[in-house]
Amino acid sequence: MQPIRCLAAAVAYLAVLAAPSAAGLPGLPLPVQQEGAVYRVLHWVLALWLVREINSLLNAWAENNWIFRSGKGSWDWPQETAVVTGGAGGIGAIVVQRLLSHGVTVAVLDVQPLSDIFTPEERKRIKLYHCDVSSPDAVHKAAEALRSDHASPSILINNAGIGRGNTILETPPERLQRVMGINLLSQWYTIQEFLPDMLKKRKGHIMSTASMSAFVAMAGQADYAATKAGLMALHESLTAELKHLYKCPEIKTTVVFPTWTRTALTAPLEKGIRSSGAAMVDPKDVAELMVSQILAAKGGRLIWDPIGVVPAIRALPIWAQALIHDHLAQVAIGNEITGIAK
Known part of the structure; x- marks a missing residue:
């Protein structure tokens, strides 16, 4: 079009x-x-x-990595296998449902049991691998089991993420390591496990779930925002390496930037979010956007920003950025800081 x-x-x-x-x-x-x-x-x-x-x-x-033609013709969805980290619940579970509806074989890497939203028929079609994605050994073990049970995955959706509101001084080291491990380092481990087979086939799609926090970090959210900004850097480096180092632009990369999404983790912050004037979106809408990108065989950035201003905030004068940060400061620290997420 x-x-x-x-x-x-x-x-x-x-x-x-x-x-x-x-x-x-x-x-x-x-x-x-x-x-x-x-x-x-x-x-x-x-x-x-x-x-x-x-x-x-x-x-x-x-x-599309400067390729004119669409890559959709190389995909046969009933023959494809997707890995979804954090796919047992939340946005990830809805992504799994959408992929299943198109015939894709789905493997979930998670420490949680499958959500109640899955039907008995869907449960039969999902292979759940209990896996702490912050552990490289656990990821390798799950990947070996997955490759033994199914074909090598052609789709990797790194959706696992946690977030808890803590000020910088109040964040204990073990908590910081946990957030960094699940939100950011886990994606190195999964990419290292599954990318080599994609390179052999010269086909694949790697998707990362970041957040608007990558562009605008808030008070009481430093650890979470740092991981999401790191995911943006990871996506850009991975895309460049695929094109220039591995000479494989056919493998697509997508990074997703949802805004505040209505999940159990954002419930403690709803009052602050509403007072800031920000809108909350339904997780089904975010999941639909993600799966549509996979089905279209497109790469790039998916930014939940109807008027397209959030990525440009970093280019604003310092005083304008300060006003925005001041306006958003109370979203987290103005509430009981118990849970925060995309």
Whole structure:
């Protein structure tokens, strides 16, 4: 659709350029005194539309690793195996359900039992591997069992994550290591386990669940936000290595940035979130966005930001960034700090 929209914008803009005035455009019989103003408005509106569509087209091309063709033809969903960390509950469980509905074989790496949202039929089709993803040995053991039970996975969704609100001074070392291990280091371990087989097949998709906290860290959330910013760096480095080191741009990488999502972990913070003016989204919507990206065989960044301003916050003047941080400070520290997550 993007090439079609870009072509339509180009045709409309060229039509305006070719017309000597607004009166020369079909369907616009205007008084002479209004022709100049209408022509100028049309000229700039269509020019901006064309620039926007060209930018979108270039973004899509870049996110597809500068490959023109779609990679959807190489995927046969009933023949694919996906690994979902943290897939026993929350957003991950809904992602598992969506993948199952398309015939994908799903393996879940989690320390929790499967959620009650799964039907008996879905439970029969899910292979649950009890695995502490913060342990490289546990991840290797689960990966070996998975490869013995199924084909090597072509899809890796790193969704496991925890978060608890603590100030920097109140964060005990064991807690900090746990958050870093599950949210960030685990993704090194799973990528190291499953990427080599993807490289052999020259096909795969690696998806990481980050958070808007990667762009805007809040008081009482330093450990969580640091891991999510780290995931953004991991995604960018992995994408570059696949293209330039392994010469395998066919393997897609996606990093997801949900906003506040209505889960059990965000329940203690709902009052603060509402007072900040931020909206909360349904986990089903986030899961649908993630699975749609997999099915489209697209890579890139999925940012839950309808008006597209959050990633640009880092480019704002320091005083503007300070005002935003001040506004958001009470979301965590203004509530009982018991649990915080994407």
